[in-house]
Amino acid sequence: MKQSIQGSRLVVKNVGKHFGDFCALRDINLEVEPGELVCFLGPSGCGKTTLLRIIAGLETQSSGSLYQGGDDISLKPPHARDFGIVFQSYALFPNMTVADNVAYGLRSVGAPKQQIQHRVCELLTTVGLPDQAKKYPTQLSGGQQQRVALARALAPSPGLLLLDEPLSALDAKVRNHLRAEIRHLQQQLGVTTIMVTHDQEEALAMADRVVVMNNGVIEQVGTPVEVYQQPASAFVAEFIGAMNFMDSAAVNDRSVQLGSRVLHLPKPLPRGKGAVRLAIRPEDVHLQPITGDGWEAQVNTLDYLGAFVRTQVTLRGCGLRLVVDVDPRSARELGLAQGAWVNVTLPSDSLHCFAA
């Protein structure tokens, strides 16, 4: 039996899902490449789990189709699809040993006994539990149980691995550790993987591409760098990381009026007129000594967060409040303190614009 897994390509085409009158998914289109790890990320109720369950065949789509490795799987029952799944709650069989849990999928397809034993050993070693084969799930920690669940899902060498919030029941330290291990294992095996999460840090750290969902639609599909640096909508900009939003008005297709100033934009506006929602990340706002260029602003609050200082300032004149992240050394050099005055500049190449 092979240790490496040949990941298969998954295509989701025009998938929609209704529960009665409620539309949970609308016209979902997605292609997951062999060996890729894709995260479904979005707020509670946006449809992540429903989409994962449709891919697994545990839920039936109301419209659209699905293809795995070129085969139309749209109407296949779960057992006829080629995937392994890990749920948030470990869902191990409590009356079976660790070894029997991992062997379960192989026994059900009638694999020879010796081959099963070898595969179970191999997988328990891979997930770092070579000595736990004879234990029962209740004798293991949450992190260990989730490793067993992962080994069980991978045992039949599926073309697709589905992970439904696999880390959210674990404490922060175990979660971070297991996050890195799952990613390493996934890359080593080359198994095509889809993970559902509402934790943006987890998605950005693990995924090749992130699918950002909201209200049953895909807002953006992109690499972690793309969804962070070039958010396609105000929702994505706000949902991933921190963002300042400012109401402004277009002067023409390359500039906007903010308070008494005209700011130039990095990209042309789709419409060169009307209201525009301008946005900038806290780490992209520049603070300088009061003699510098830009707006005069007063410091309202300062929070020391270890790697950086999160500051809130109010611009003189327009009264606009901005959150600014400054590295601790610059904060010291600027003499940042509550009530202090600084100059604020908003670099053009860091501005994002969205329809108001």
Ligand SMILES: Nc1ncnc2c1ncn2[C@@H]1O[C@H](COP(=O)(O)OP(=O)(O)OP(=O)(O)O)[C@@H](O)[C@H]1O
């Ligand atoms: N069987 C069902 N019957 C009716 N409505 C459902 C059913 N399953 C899901 N929904 C609704 O569909 C929407 C999407 O649910 P889903 O579980 O996919 O969201 P989610 O993004 O995974 O959220 P969470 O992060 O909270 O799990 C929700 O509004 C939910 O209430």
